[in-house]
Structures are given as C-alpha cells and as structure tokens.
Amino acid sequence: MTRAGFAAVIGAPNAGKSTLTNRLVGAKVSIVTQKVQTTRFPVRGVAMEGEAQIVLVDTPGIFSPRRRLDRAMIRSAWGGAADADAVVHLVDVQAELASGEPGGKAADRRAVHDVQTIVEGLKAAGAKVILALNKIDGVKRERMLAVAQALFETGVYSEVFMISAADGAGVGDLKRRLAELMPEGPFLYPEDQTADIPVRLLAAEMTREKLYLRVHEELPYAAAVETTSLQERKDGSVRIEQTIYVERESQRPIILGKNGQTLKWIGQKSREELIELLERPVHLFLTVKVDERWQDRRELYSDVGLDYDV
Structure with a gap:
C-alpha cells in the first residue's frame, strides 16, 4: 500500500530548513544562501522513501515581524505547519549552545528567542511535532542531549532526531520516520517529480x-x-x-x-x-x-x- 502526505519543516531563520529540504528530496528545490530569511514562500519538494511519497513544505523562518512582508511570511509558515500530516521543528543546536556562552553573538541570541517563539506558538496550538537538532557536527553528545532534554520538557515534541542537514548524518532516519507518518493513499505527484513550483x-x-x-x-x-x-x-x-x-x-x-x-x-x-x-x-x-x-x-x-x- 502506498502512502502520501505533507511534511512541514518549520524553524528560525538560518536553522537549515532549505538545506534539509534539499537533502531529503535529493535535488535542489529551495535556495540556500548565507542570508537569513531567503525562503519567502513554501516550496514543495517531493521526496520518495520506499512506498511513501513525502511532499515537503519548506516554510519561511518564523521570527519577530516588523514589516508587511515579515507578517505575510510568518502567516505562510504557520499555515504550512497547520495543514501538514507531520511537522519537523528544526533547531540550530550550535546557536542554542553559543547563545549562553560569554561573548555570544546577537544572531545566536535572536535564533534562541525565535525558537522560544515557535515553542510558545506550538503550545498555543496544542501541537505535537518532531524536534530535529541540526548542525550537530563537532558538538559533544552530552551537550546535544542537554539541549534536547531542555526542549523536550516543553511538552510540544513527540520525538527527537539529531541530524546534520549539510552532510546527511541522521537524515535517513528522519526521512524513514516521516514516511511512516504519511497517510495511506495514492501518490500526489509523479515519482520522478522533485518539486511543485x-x-x-x-x-x-x-x-x-x-x-x-x-x-x-x-x-x-x-x-x-x-x-x-x-x-x-x-x-x-x-x-x-x-x-x-x-x-x-x-x-x-x-x-x-x-x-x-x-x-x-x-x-x-x-x-x-x-x-x-x-x-x-x-x-x-x-x-x-x-x-x-x-x-x-x-x-x-x-x-x-x-x-x-x-
């Protein structure tokens, strides 16, 4: 029996959402630059895993809005999450750790604030989502586990994955889990299609x-x-x-x-x-x-x- 559904990837700007989407699809469907906020609208990448088709909604980063464009992007991100069969909250573990260190960068503190904003939004929605700690390269396991534990205790996560979207570590396990969460049904797109844009x-x-x-x-x-x-x-x-x-x-x-x-x-x-x-x-x-x-x-x-x- 085939499965097909939507999986939304939400997170703070620069958490690595576009990189993860591209990694799961195995092709480039979302732009990746050093600039935060490069994704302005949900890009639907189509990933295949066995008999399951996962349509990935790569949402704009969720942050504190200042302009009309900001507000529209955030509405789009939350809308993409609300409509999905599974939601992955991607968190930059390196920013989480660096923000608490002496001389931590303002960008890292902003990222942590944005993560807290998302957690509060998930609580308000009564949602349970997958936590994926990204950018684990070179981070000691006990430090990663401490971040995972602190976030998991917020009560908004059903499970945790440790990944590196950049080199693919742990992404296969996450992809298999998303495939399991897709509802039974026919494929939504041809098997060889990688994007809906x-x-x-x-x-x-x-x-x-x-x-x-x-x-x-x-x-x-x-x-x-x-x-x-x-x-x-x-x-x-x-x-x-x-x-x-x-x-x-x-x-x-x-x-x-x-x-x-x-x-x-x-x-x-x-x-x-x-x-x-x-x-x-x-x-x-x-x-x-x-x-x-x-x-x-x-x-x-x-x-x-x-x-x-x-």
Whole structure:
C-alpha cells in the first residue's frame, strides 16, 4: 500500500530548513544562501522513501515581524505547519549552545528567542511535532542531549532526531520516520517529480540566490526578483526576462558592479543552473530597478502565494 502526505519543516531563520529540504528530496528545490530569511514562500519538494511519497513544505523562518512582508511570511509558515500530516521543528543546536556562552553573538541570541517563539506558538496550538537538532557536527553528545532534554520538557515534541542537514548524518532516519507518518493513499505527484513550483517562480528564486551569494555583505535584505517574461522559442530554447528590485538608488551600483560585472556574474550563474534544470538553452536578461515600495506591491505577494492583507 502506498502512502502520501505533507511534511512541514518549520524553524528560525538560518536553522537549515532549505538545506534539509534539499537533502531529503535529493535535488535542489529551495535556495540556500548565507542570508537569513531567503525562503519567502513554501516550496514543495517531493521526496520518495520506499512506498511513501513525502511532499515537503519548506516554510519561511518564523521570527519577530516588523514589516508587511515579515507578517505575510510568518502567516505562510504557520499555515504550512497547520495543514501538514507531520511537522519537523528544526533547531540550530550550535546557536542554542553559543547563545549562553560569554561573548555570544546577537544572531545566536535572536535564533534562541525565535525558537522560544515557535515553542510558545506550538503550545498555543496544542501541537505535537518532531524536534530535529541540526548542525550537530563537532558538538559533544552530552551537550546535544542537554539541549534536547531542555526542549523536550516543553511538552510540544513527540520525538527527537539529531541530524546534520549539510552532510546527511541522521537524515535517513528522519526521512524513514516521516514516511511512516504519511497517510495511506495514492501518490500526489509523479515519482520522478522533485518539486511543485511554477518555472517562473523557480527561475526568479535561482537568480535571487545568486544575487545574495554575490552581494550578501553589501546588500541588506532588501531585494526581490520577478520573472516578467518567459517565452518558449521555436528553436527549443527559452527566453527569460527578470527584474531585480532594490529599495534605494545607492543599491543599484552594488548589484551592477564595476562595468556591470556583478550583474553579469549573477546572470551567468543563474543561466547555467536554469539550463541544467530546464534541460534546454536559456537566454536570460536581467534589469535592475529602484522601487522603494516594492515590498508593498500586491502582485509580488500573490505570485508567491503570500497573504498581502495579513
């Protein structure tokens, strides 16, 4: 008998949710960068485990919202968890440990605060979820167990897994458990499909990933990529036009780079990955526009399934 269902991965920004999703699927379906909050909408990756199909909902990180986009992302994350057959709360064990040490980074303290926010949210919902302690590489077992024990005592977890999404340690055990939790029924997607995301959105995400890989130090979290045109050509190739939005005129030259070299690099790397993904030649054209209110454009929210009015 086959099984199929949805498993949501929730967690603080930068806990490793996208890396775990990609690892479980065995293919790249969610972007991974050094920037926190790179996942803006739930990406459905499709993972196979024996006779079970696990549709993974990689949610935006749950954190304290300040802007409209933040609120929409958090609504999306909680919605993804509420609708799932199984929920994994991914926690960065290294941040948990580092936050309590002298000279701990502000980012680690924020991550711990976000974990507590999620725990409170789960308590309020009366939910029982799987705890997955991530980034266990080089962490002593007794220290990991202490973090696991403290979190487990909150009463919101049914079981605990110790994993490294980056190198795959422990991920196989977690995947098998998720497969067991999927309800009996026919597969929701063809067995060889790895993602449920429109090509226009996936193409924009590919470019946004390259953008943050290249300029993550200089550019604040204040850019969006929109695929404005995607045309299949008679010769079998695809022409894709995209607009990169930034909030201030001073950010334009950061993305363009000297003599346009940075934008050229972003376009080249994105095009290479799109050729591999689409298995055909790709002509990619990028434009940079300044729009200080891009985060208030309703169509950018509806395009990615976020609630503008939250």
